[in-house]
Amino acid sequence: PQARSGATPYDYFFLEDNQGPLISNPNLRPEKTIDYQVGFQQQISDNSVVKLSAFYRELRDMVQIVQVPFAYPIQYTSYGNLDFGTVKGLTFSYEIARRVANIKLDANYTLQFADGTGSNSTSQINLIGAGQPNLRTIIPLNYDSRHAFKVNVDYRYASGENYDGPRIGNSDILSNFGANLQINARSGEPYSRQAAPTPDGLFGVASRSNLDGQINGSRLPWHFRADLRFDKSFYVNVGDKGRTLGFNVYFWIQNLFNNANVLNVYGFTGNPDDDGYLASSLGQEALEGVLCEECFENLYQIKINNPDNYTLPRRMRLGASVSF
Secondary structure, eight states, X not given: OOOOSSOXXXXXXXXXXXXXXXXXXXXXXOOEEEEEEEEEEEEOSSSEEEEEEEEEEEEEEEEEEEEXXXXXXXXXXXXXXXXXXXXXXXXXXXXXXXXXXXXXXXXXXXXXXXXXXXXXXXTTHHHHHTTOOOOOOOEEOTTOOOEEEEEEEEEEOOOGGGOOSOEETTEETTTTEEEEEEEEEEOOOEEOOBSSOOXXXXXXXXXXXXXXXXXXXXXXXXXXXXEEEEEEEEEEEETTTTEEEEEEEEEEEESTTOOOOBOOOOTTTOOSSOOSOTTSHHHHHHHTXXXXXXXXXXXXXXXXXXXXXXXXXXXXXXXXXXXX
């Protein structure tokens, strides 16, 4: 075919037929993370120790969508090393390193502050789409969970001469048997509050709402989760060379108390199962124009009550592993 003459940047970037495209940037610098940490630990008994550490993390050259004004041949959108952030905090932990009455414990608390100009590479895409410049304001990052508690308790019987559990005859019935409980609790992440409800349950309806307060100025509720695991190990000698084959049988309960931890909420109500639209004046007006109000409300509520807004429910697993 005959070569096309007079090629321009319009042809190369397909800008002529696609106004306002998002163009890749091969000249991006790598993102940088610089960590500083100082700590102190003190043994308080023969079996336990406390630790205290302070950390400071700098996030530099983070990738963010940018708009390139006055570019030739037209203004376009790309990626740039624009954002930055800081994560700082304290961690206090208490550990029973050696078992006391068959118990081993590890507990810690973390206080953290994560702030920056953008949580991910597309966090400012709506601002750019509205024709506004990038927002260079320090706000809480999406993963800024201020308080976090973690507790790990392990109760386990030893074997052989160290076994101190119940016996039936000469049989150590709970030899190499144990239970492990993990408890995690943390404060909720930030989200942006809306000043008015939007019809999030309707398909193909584009709508916007003004902020109520500042970006990421509100918080999700606390998260709590407990996992419990029971397991017992067996060892079998195989072959003539004294090789040992290990089996571990376990019963694992995840989210023991079946907590419905909230991952996402609707900005106007702050609830995971109601966006506030049906109760608003706009929603009531929309209901008057449908054939079956009850049907519309039921289907809308089913769409709004998204299971992805919650963590997974209780799950139980029975399994075994082999080591050799």
